[in-house]
Amino acid sequence: MENRRPWEKLRELIKTNDVAHVKAYLDGLKAEEIVISMSHIGHDNQLRLLTLLAPEDAAVVMEDIPEVQAVDLLEDLRARDAAAIIAEMSSDDQADLLTELEEEDARAIIEEMEPNEAENVRKLIRYDSNTAGGVMITEFLVFDEKNTVGAVVADLREKSEEYERYNVQYIYVTSENRFIGVLRMRDLLLSKLSTPLSQIVVKNAITLKENAPLEELISFFDTHDFYGAPVVNESGALVGVVLRKDVREAEAELANKELLETQGIVGGEELRTMPVFLRSKRRLSWLSVNILLNILAASIIAIYQETLSAVIALAVFLPVISDMSGCSGNQAVAVSLRELSLGVVKPFEVWRVWLQEVSVGLINGLVLGFLIGFAAWLWQGNVYLGLVVGGALGINTVVAVSIGGTLPLFLKKINVDPALASGPILTTVTDMLGFFLALTFAGLMLNYI
Amino acid sequence: MENRRPWEKLRELIKTNDVAHVKAYLDGLKAEEIVISMSHIGHDNQLRLLTLLAPEDAAVVMEDIPEVQAVDLLEDLRARDAAAIIAEMSSDDQADLLTELEEEDARAIIEEMEPNEAENVRKLIRYDSNTAGGVMITEFLVFDEKNTVGAVVADLREKSEEYERYNVQYIYVTSENRFIGVLRMRDLLLSKLSTPLSQIVVKNAITLKENAPLEELISFFDTHDFYGAPVVNESGALVGVVLRKDVREAEAELANKELLETQGIVGGEELRTMPVFLRSKRRLSWLSVNILLNILAASIIAIYQETLSAVIALAVFLPVISDMSGCSGNQAVAVSLRELSLGVVKPFEVWRVWLQEVSVGLINGLVLGFLIGFAAWLWQGNVYLGLVVGGALGINTVVAVSIGGTLPLFLKKINVDPALASGPILTTVTDMLGFFLALTFAGLMLNYI
Numbered sequence A, B: 001m002e003n004r005r006p007w008e009k010l011r012e013l014i015k016t017n018d019v020a021h022v023k024a025y026l027d028g029l030k031a032e033e034i035v036i037s038m039s040h041i042g043h044d045n046q047l048r049l050l051t052l053l054a055p056e057d058a059a060v061v062m063e064d065i066p067e068v069q070a071v072d073l074l075e076d077l078r079a080r081d082a083a084a085i086i087a088e089m090s091s092d093d094q095a096d097l098l099t100e101l102e103e104e105d106a107r108a109i110i111e112e113m114e115p116n117e118a119e120n121v122r123k124l125i126r127y128d129s130n131t132a133g134g135v136m137i138t139e140f141l142v143f144d145e146k147n148t149v150g151a152v153v154a155d156l157r158e159k160s161e162e163y164e165r166y167n168v169q170y171i172y173v174t175s176e177n178r179f180i181g182v183l184r185m186r187d188l189l190l191s192k193l194s195t196p197l198s199q200i201v202v203k204n205a206i207t208l209k210e211n212a213p214l215e216e217l218i219s220f221f222d223t224h225d226f227y228g229a230p231v232v233n234e235s236g237a238l239v240g241v242v243l244r245k246d247v248r249e250a251e252a253e254l255a256n257k258e259l260l261e262t263q264g265i266v267g268g269e270e271l272r273t274m275p276v277f278l279r280s281k282r283r284l285s286w287l288s289v290n291i292l293l294n295i296l297a298a299s300i301i302a303i304y305q306e307t308l309s310a311v312i313a314l315a316v317f318l319p320v321i322s323d324m325s326g327c328s329g330n331q332a333v334a335v336s337l338r339e340l341s342l343g344v345v346k347p348f349e350v351w352r353v354w355l356q357e358v359s360v361g362l363i364n365g366l367v368l369g370f371l372i373g374f375a376a377w378l379w380q381g382n383v384y385l386g387l388v389v390g391g392a393l394g395i396n397t398v399v400a401v402s403i404g405g406t407l408p409l410f411l412k413k414i415n416v417d418p419a420l421a422s423g424p425i426l427t428t429v430t431d432m433l434g435f436f437l438a439l440t441f442a443g444l445m446l447n448y449i
Helices: A001-015 A019-026 A029-040 A043-052 A055-064 A067-076 A079-086 A091-100 A103-112 A115-124 A149-158 A186-189 A214-223 A242-261 A276-303 A305-310 A314-342 A350-380 A385-415 A416-445 B003-018 B019-028 B031-038 B042-050 B055-064 B067-075 B079-086 B091-100 B103-112 B115-124 B151-156 B185-189 B213-223 B245-260 B276-303 B306-311 B315-340 B347-380 B383-413 B419-446
Strands: A142-144 A170-175 A180-184 A228-232 A238-243 B142-144 B170-174 B178-184 B228-232 B238-243
Touching: A001 A019, A001 A029, A001 A043, A019 A043, A019 A055, A029 A055, A029 B213, A043 A055, A043 A067, A043 A079, A055 A067, A055 A079, A055 B091, A067 A079, A067 A091, A067 A103, A079 A091, A079 A103, A079 B019, A091 A103, A091 A115, A091 B042, A103 A115, A142 A149, A149 A186, A149 B185, A170 A186, A170 B306, A180 A186, A186 B151, A214 A242, A214 B031, A214 B055, A214 B185, A242 A314, A242 A416, A242 B315, A276 A305, A276 A416, A276 B315, A276 B347, A305 A314, A305 A416, A305 B315, A314 A350, A314 A385, A314 A416, A314 B245, A314 B276, A314 B306, A314 B315, A314 B419, A350 A385, A350 B276, A385 A416, A416 B115, A416 B228, B003 B019, B003 B031, B003 B042, B019 B042, B019 B055, B019 B091, B031 B042, B031 B055, B042 B055, B042 B079, B042 B170, B055 B067, B055 B079, B055 B091, B067 B079, B067 B091, B067 B103, B079 B103, B091 B103, B091 B115, B103 B115, B115 B245, B142 B151, B151 B185, B170 B185, B170 B238, B178 B185, B185 B276, B213 B245, B238 B245, B245 B276, B245 B315, B306 B315, B306 B419, B315 B347, B315 B383, B347 B383, B383 B419
Parallel strands: A142 A170, B142 B170
Antiparallel strands: A170 A180, A228 A238, B170 B178, B228 B238
């Protein structure tokens, strides 16, 4: 029970409305303790806590908890309170949260923000969140090339407070607002104060375009060992900085999204602290499609009822054939999803992928077909029954991996989310074919079984 | 066809053995073009390319391509060549690759490395790769507190070449080899050259323990806006630095591993460029367990064959019940896996999770049960058949989400990988129960159907 304490203590403290104590207690907690405590004190206490704390402290809590939880809370806070908290976050976190909000909620909050910050955020949320513009931060150090090292150092000293919040690794240099290059802290250290930046700026540094897609950012930071890269617009002006850590974060989010979607959780993250009806509605939206597809597939069995009642033993193996074909197919889907996100295959390579996949399908089809066929033979002492179910599963396995391997590429090419759609389509087709094969084979051998 | 070119061109260039041209061509390619080209030129060309290039250039290629591919290549390179390439990588990448290698391959390569580098790597590969020690790098700047700012600046200027490779953001300060604090580049800038580090060092900076688990690192960087954090051993000596980007990378790898495992790809990444037999063997290891579980589940149907042959229409719905229960259960599994990795639930909270999950199960069970029951009724014009299949799926859905929601927590508690084991266990249990319910209900209503 030791490990229950934190949130119970937090609940009590919130009741007391004693800000100082609450803050002191939170400061003492590890991030993971804050995360689990927040998800245990309930929605109302969460809101009370956030309004109780000073905005900058509330912002820290918001950055700790899962994004979906933070969004949920922002929607129920008064716009003014929400704006005050968001104002304390870095620009990329601001944009992330506001894009997740209901449009009118977001607008209400932005209107409560300082004009210039609001303006900045409005720009950011226009970007697709999986592009350089969507991932970049807009807090960075920029100086015109005419400045001297001395002037820069003086500015750094003066504004050091404000710059604390920045992830200062590079200083960016512009000339008439056009980006011309970078300057590393180290270079500043090693130059005379009188040196103009134009002399020590590292020219034609690599820049990213506003609309560069996530895949490009990922491979960019794979090749280049930078902490961040400058983002420029068409006119060559510096609009932001993409940090490596934020790209990694976006990458992890993408992988998690795919994990959820392949398992049938659609519409983004689901936490069990969300309202029951919302959760069940979102899950049903996917399940109800699946049940229709399932009934469609099962209709094949209905057509062959005579055969089935003649060979009732077959009914035992139909679910096995359906399930195993799904398993084999989903393995191929998973590999294709990975190869796509690793960039080792491109959507147009359907044929090449099929060739590489079908060989595995043939081997596994043989093995699985033999296993189930042997089981059927042993059980009923009828080798023909074994041939029927074994043959059906064997052939169906080859088809399943063929579809599973190539379908994600095809879906990607036509811009349908492969993680979401591959599974249901795959299992429907393989179920229908599996039932069809088993029952026609049985029909042909009716006299021997 | 445009997008086929890069690897065909690369293949030709490799044939010519013209290093200069190959390098020039690679330098012109984007990271993603290198990745896809490598996976298209075939294993032998890959090896020829790596031996052709200078070690430092080969290292760049190795860092671009997926880790599993790099490991595969290292195993087939001559140990000396492999060692030369690895020597050009950062310590964390070295450790990552060497830990993935067959033990004797790794040993052979390490023996070819410089004694001090070999020594360093030997230390690193002893750490679990999902701990601070496994993620940290060992290239960092450290000075004794007795040094002056001037001495440090001089050292930076002198060794600037070597430090290029480091991700210098902080300078670490020790006293008699014990870590005492950090120094930011910025602080150096703003102090007199005569100042001893002891005066400007930020004392009691937060440190990480060597064996801190990945979850702790993730939440550490969620709370703290640092680029990296120092890692100390029991005796307080500085042994390495964990960089935020490397933690994010480990996080993404973990998510991808779970994605693959839930889909039945075990034993790590699979790329279709791997040998066919290895791939089919690894997939079969999981499939063969599943087929046994499936046959076990199907045996329930075998027991009730009389009932089934009396109500042959039921055979149509058994696969639907089995598949839909699996779908509902897997949704719950996915949510639990996410909540575990987000740290919003702990393995001991089985009861709490069940309460939150069962409510969704009841709603969805009602809806799905009604849908399929209604379909059965319409099709056979027999309301009792509808009650049988609808009741069976409804009840089974509640059980499926109950198991799906809680099983991952239980498996985690007993240290079984939940992403891997949850699915098969879940579907077996729900299949058996689903078949049992449908067939017993049918048995009870035999006179009405």
